Amino acid sequence: MDLDMLNMFVIAGGTLAIPILAFVASFLLWPSALIRIYYWYWRRALGMQVRYANYDDYQFCYSYRGRPGYRPSILMLHGFSAHKDMWLSIVKFLPKNLHLVCVDMPGHEGTTRSDLDDYSISGQAKRIHQFVECIKLNRKPFHLVGTSMGGNVAGVYAAQYPEDICSLTLICPAGLPSTDSKFIKQLRELxxxxxxxxxxxxxxxxxxxxxxxxxxxxxxxxxPQQILQGLVDVRIPHNEFYRKLFLEIVDEKSRHSLHENMSKIKAPTQVIWGKQDQVLDVSGASVLASAIPDCHVYILENCGHSPTSSWSSWHCCTA
Known part of the structure; x- marks a missing residue:
């Protein structure tokens, strides 16, 4: 083998080794960076673009795909301590010609966090309405989706701003009286x-x-332990805020917000709940069904408190 050929193999091997070593180093030493890259990659792959909107001195961060058209736009509200990218595993199944908007909830990820802000469920609903007005999403009634805490906010929003909503999907929403779940029992013990x-x-x-x-x-x-560590590293800087927020939304003012507002919901509503939900008991679904006139309930077998597991059921509602 001549020297030029040998040099070519050395260069090629070195070129391949660099990204492999970088990946291994990131996985072992900076798993949180790898998680951020993962979300960045999937946003790009799915055509989701990140933008910011301002209401006075308050900033909202959101991702979107598509443009408003003859079909209703879809606004998606994530749950407690999550962020807009949690919806990516569902977005990949949705038609590309739908106008999708996933917003970071108040205080989460890229949206403004302030000690002076009202993080009650009602306060969050008001903030989301400000966001909707900022990006003029309510020029036409839109479909609103919310899960867990976001489901609580979505239900209250639909009750307080009925003219904005054409239909509603609530995925294992908080804010309802129900049978004690494993999580609620743990909280009582603590x-x-x-x-x-x-x-x-x-x-x-x-x-x-x-x-x-x-x-x-x-x-x-x-x-893997490294991924668990990465997930923790991403969250730890925000844990003080999460504790404050959690105590706010389980306070008397917010604990049953959806229950107190559900009779005002007039939009056609789809309720999706995992039968094995250990965070919010599935008995909450019947509470909603008894109060909302046009309500369809889907209980998913072999499903917990995970909206991504619920995809196959609510796809028919939004597609």
């Missing part, structure tokens, strides 16, 4: 032992993150 600072939905170690994933998901899967 309250009794005065260890309320250890909220199961606010992990600060890889072990607590693994426990939270088990609580939220019906499917059991082993997550």
């Amino acid at each position: 309250q009794e032992s005065r260890r309320i600072d250890r909220i199961p939905l606010i992990p600060s170690t890889p072990e607590e993150m693994a426990d939270m994933l088990k609580l939220c998901s019906y499917v059991r899967f082993k997550v």
Whole structure:
């Protein structure tokens, strides 16, 4: 083999080795960076663009795809301590000609976080209405989707701003009286032992993150320690805010917000709930069905507190 050929193989090997070593180093040393890259990649692959909108001195961060058309736009509200990118696993199944908007909820990710802000469910609904007006989403009535805390906000929004909404999807929403779930029982035990600072939905170690994933998901899967560490590293800087927010939304003012407003919801409503939800008990679905006139309930077998598992059922409503 001549020298030129040898040099070519060395250069080619070095070129391949660099990204491989970078990936391995990121996985072992900076797993949180790898998670951010993962979301960035999927946003690009799915055609989701990130933008900002301002209401006075308040900034909203959101991602979108498509433009308003003859079909209703879709606004998606994520749950507690999540962010707009949690919807990507559902977005990939939606028709590309739909106008989709996924917004970071107040205080989350790229949306303004302020100690002076009202993070009650009603306060969050008002903020989302400001966002809707900012981007003129309510020029035509739109379809609103919310999950968990976002479902609570979505239901209150539909009750308070009925002219904005043409239809509504609530996925295992909070804000309802129901049978005690495993999560609620855990909270009671923590309250009794005065260890309320250890909220199961606010992990600060890889072990607590693994426990939270088990609580939220019906499917059991082993997550590598490095990924668990990365998920924790991403969340830890925000945990103080999450604790404040959690105490706000379980306070008397917000605890049953959806229940108090559900009779005002006039839009056709779809309720989706995992039968094995351990965070918010599935009995909440019947509470909504009894109060909303045009309400269709879908209980998913082998499904926990995970909106991505609910995709196959609500696809027919929005497609």
